[in-house]
Amino acid sequence: MSLPPAKRPKQKPIRKLEASGDIVLGYFPEFSGKKDDARALVREATRSLIRAADRSKSEEDLHIETEHILRNFFSSTGHDYDPHHNVTVIRGRPDTLYGRVLIQYKKPKTLASRAKSKKATEEVQDTIKERALKDNDEL
Numbered sequence: 001m002s003l004p005p006a007k008r009p010k011q012k013p014i015r016k017l018e019a020s021g022d023i024v025l026g027y028f029p030e031f032s033g034k035k036d037d038a039r040a041l042v043r044e045a046t047r048s049l050i051r052a053a054d055r056s057k058s059e060e061d062l063h064i065e066t067e068h069i070l071r072n073f074f075s076s077t078g079h080d081y082d083p084h085h086n087v088t089v090i091r092g093r094p095d096t097l098y099g100r101v102l103i104q105y106k107k108p109k110t111l112a113s114r115a116k117s118k119k120a121t122e123e124v125q126d127t128i129k130e131r132a133l134k135d136n137d138e139l
Helices: 035-055 059-076 114-134
Strands: 096-098 101-103
Touching: 035 059, 059 096, 101 114
Parallel strands: none
Antiparallel strands: 096 101
16 A cells, blocks of 8 residues: 555655575665664564575565564664565566565575566566556656
């Protein structure tokens, strides 16, 4: 669900997607409290996500571990974590949608293949575009 334009925060969304290995991350340095505390929390969450990706045997293992890590991360920053799972956008169905953050899980090691990584990136980009159209946002 999208906020009306007048109530949306005055911030620019990330319009760039970067992927490395099995994890795609965006970073917002000043989301709450002191910068150093925020950085420490982001670093720990990132380490936890990498460990989860390394030990996960399936997409569902990774999904469960990631949800646990994100729930703890948001709780530690004083933010609510209320994700929606398998929400139909237009054609695509992201695994998790949290506000305007889309999470698409892939079986561990899937993105090691250049072709599969390219295909997954294109799928996520298409889903982002579809979500923007559904919300009447400009890209």
